[in-house]
Amino acid sequence: MTIQAALNQQVELESLFDSHEEVSLDVTCVNELLRGGYDQPVLILDLDIVRQKYHRFQSAMPGITPHYAVKANxxxxxxxxxxxxxxxxxxxxxxxxxxxxxxxxxxxxxxxxxxxxxxxxxxxxxxxxxxxxxxxxxxxxxxxxxxxxxxxxxxxxxxxxxxxxxxxxxxxxxxxxxxxxxxxxxxxxxxxxxxxxxxxxxxxxxxxxxxxxxxxxxxxxxxxxxxxxxxxxxxxxxxxxxxxxxxxxxxxxxxxxxxxxxxxxxxxxxxxxxxGRYMVSDAAYFVCQVIGTATRGDERWMYLDAGIFGGLMECSQGIQYQIEVNNKSGNEVLWYVAGPSCDSVDVLSREQMLPATTIEGDLLYFPNAGAYTTVYANEFNGFPLPKVLIINE
Missing domain, CATH: 3.20.20.10 (Alanine racemase)
Structure with a gap:
């Protein structure tokens, strides 16, 4: 393959897949911040990553003035x-x-x-x-x-x-x-x-x-x-x-x-x-906790202390997160994942693959969650709003 052909192929790949090393909040940092204990849903956001995303956007769009969409966060x-x-x-x-x-x-x-x-x-x-x-x-x-x-x-x-x-x-x-x-x-x-x-x-x-x-x-x-x-x-x-x-x-x-x-x-x-999303999404993790599980026929249900009313509204609107269970791995099975409210619309996913051993008390991590999470949250059914922890101010 010639050098030019390789370059052309790289351009084509870039149209489908971002191969750049992306800066995002590291889960190790999240675990360190949670070492003192967990008491309610929390968004952990690194402002240094927001700054880096702003400058990357500027570099990619010379001559175009970015106006951050405040609604995102x-x-x-x-x-x-x-x-x-x-x-x-x-x-x-x-x-x-x-x-x-x-x-x-x-x-x-x-x-x-x-x-x-x-x-x-x-x-x-x-x-x-x-x-x-x-x-x-x-x-x-x-x-x-x-x-x-x-x-x-x-x-x-x-x-x-x-x-x-x-x-x-x-x-x-x-x-x-x-x-x-x-x-x-x-x-x-x-x-x-x-x-x-x-x-x-x-x-x-x-x-x-x-x-x-x-x-x-x-x-x-x-x-x-x-x-x-x-x-x-x-x-x-x-x-x-x-x-x-x-x-x-x-x-x-x-x-x-x-x-x-x-x-x-x-x-x-x-x-x-x-x-909007581009500036802040990668800078944060949203962390919540499993409050219960249930088997209903052939369905495994998992209930969290945050749902569509507690910051995860976009899960019901086509946005899919790569959810991680803290310190759990192994055989994954299909879970129905729901929020804590009494409203039957409060279902985040009906096809989420997560470890079969997930139980009450486990923490779920939603990476790249700095946009359109806490801004959607309310206290429906009396559940608390997510806390927000900011690092690198």
Whole structure:
């Protein structure tokens, strides 16, 4: 095989499997922190890994400004660490805005990317200095322009989410057939509609989604210019995958694909992205405990002290973790894994392979769990919220 052929093969592999050595929280560190005992579910998160993931994303996406999606993990210590590294931010609500303002983030740099917002939230954000607001309907365009006539607006359009573990299309994103009417309405009312955005779906493993969405963006920008609107922003959203149980393309490969797709986008267009899960997932372990087991016919059931209401909501939504049982190995069997609540919807998996010898008191480790865990947690049925331990502040 020639050197060039080997390089070509490596590029192809990178499109399917991230072969880079990934920095993630080591289980040895987790065990050390738990040496003093376990009393309730806990998320253990290493801020040094968050910092490293931010810089890896920056290196893979030169010329693209990352705006961390606060929704992924709004812990103040995470936000401060990212701010100190120079990261910018994207929000979904005014509570997230207040968190950022409290640590000194410049409101004018924040992108308000929730496509449907209460009028009171729009007014509050504008009063605090937020300038960039997303929309995906003519109704939202009219609402924002009436409240904040000088707002900088960007349009979210629907795009393919095929190959994403957690599709986000459907609920948000203007359909292609409706785009022109929104552009025309913006021109007629004098609104500063100057940007576009899309989302390829969470945990996206299909790089074609980014290529297709960027090509669509170019066509919409042409239409905007023809109507007298001036494109300034392309927000390429989130969806950058992390290692869970399925092979993923490397962020470097995704970055190269995006760079090539952006060719010809126009020097006047600033490009941003909204990494959330990518920044924080690998930095943490979620630890919970087996509180009981049961045999029901041919089914083995395992009950944990945390379930979909206690931080593991995404397990019921298509996200699969590589669960580990502390200090247990050997013959694995199929378990049904459930949370502690009285709600029958509180089932994390019906096909989880774990050691047959797992019993009450064993600890279960969920690696790469720094995103969309504690932020989902509530005290349903009176069960406690997970603790959060932060290291390397």
């Amino acid at each position: 709004p812990d103040m210590r995470v936000l401060r660490a990212l701010k100190c590294e120079g990261c910018q931010f994207e929000i979904a609500s005014i509570k997230e805005l207040d968190l950022l303002l409290s640590i000194g983030v410049d409101a004018s740099t924040i992108q308000y990317s929730n496509p449907v917002k209460p009028s009171s939230f729009i007014q509050y954000a504008a009063a605090k200095g937020v300038r960039w607001f997303v929309l995906d309907s003519e109704e939202e365009l009219v609402k924002i322009h009436a409240l904040v006539p000088d707002a900088k607006l960007y349009l979210r359009f629907d795009t393919s989410n095929i190959g994403s573990d957690y599709p986000l299309s459907g609920k948000f994103g203007v359909k292609p057939r409706d785009i022109d009417s929104i552009l025309d309405a913006a021109v007629e009312m004098g609104a500063d509609l100057c940007g576009l955005t899309f989302h390829v779906g969470s945990q996206c493993r299909n790089i074609e989604n980014w290529k297709q969405a960027i090509e669509t963006s170019k066509l919409i920008f042409q239409s905007m210019q023809a109507k007298g609107l001036k494109p300034e922003l392309l927000n390429i959203g989130g969806g950058y995958p992390v290692r869970l149980t399925k092979p993923i393309p490397s962020i470097e490969y995704i970055g190269r694909v995006i760079k090539d797709a952006l060719d010809g986008i126009g020097a006047e267009v600033r490009v941003t992205a909204e990494p």
